[in-house]
Amino acid sequence: VIGPMDSEIASFVDDCNINLFSIIDLDVVPEFKTRLRELFLLLSKRNDGVKMRQTVLADESFSRLDRETAVLMSEFADIRLPKKNKEGEYNMCKAVEEIKAEGKAEGKAEGKVESIRALMKNLKWSAEKAMESIGIPKSEYPNYMKML
Numbered sequence: 001v002i003g004p005m006d007s008e009i010a011s012f013v014d015d016c017n018i019n020l021f022s023i024i025d026l027d028v029v030p031e032f033k034t035r036l037r038e039l040f041l042l043l044s045k046r047n048d049g050v051k052m053r054q055t056v057l058a059d060e061s062f063s064r065l066d067r068e069t070a071v072l073m074s075e076f077a078d079i080r081l082p083k084k085n086k087e088g089e090y091n092m093c094k095a096v097e098e099i100k101a102e103g104k105a106e107g108k109a110e111g112k113v114e115s116i117r118a119l120m121k122n123l124k125w126s127a128e129k130a131m132e133s134i135g136i137p138k139s140e141y142p143n144y145m146k147m148l
Contacts, residue, residue: 023043029044035061053097057096064089109147116148127141127148
């Protein structure tokens with residue numbers, strides 16, 4: 001207890017030690033009898049896509065996870081749950097590869113948006129003319145208009 005406690009609530013408060021650790025701060029994740037190690041490894045890298053990808057691809061255990069672990073990883077690290085294989089296991093390596101592909105696509109779209117903005121500003125073109133000049137299909141114009 002950190003300070004004086006009101007005697008009326010003292011009987012309702014347990015005085016026990018609780019050990020906590022932050023997976024984000026771990027350099028080495030301890031071994032567990034369950035798949036907690038893989039879950040903690042992935043979560044400790046969730047804010048760094050490159051490190052997460054390296055970790056998952058370097059450790060074969062990520063290629064054959066049970067459903068519960070795969071669902072937790074999917075939810076906590078915001079990764080799309082992959083389809084299970086013939087053995088009923090989940091391959092998070094494929095899921096992380098999808099993240100990489102999505103990141104590349106987002107980067108390309110952002111680059112196109114910057115090009116559109118530059119053409120509009122520097123050449124005083126309309127958004128449509130700028131999109132046409134860099135080869136964006138007309139069907140995608142509404143998506144890019146939202147990003148401008």
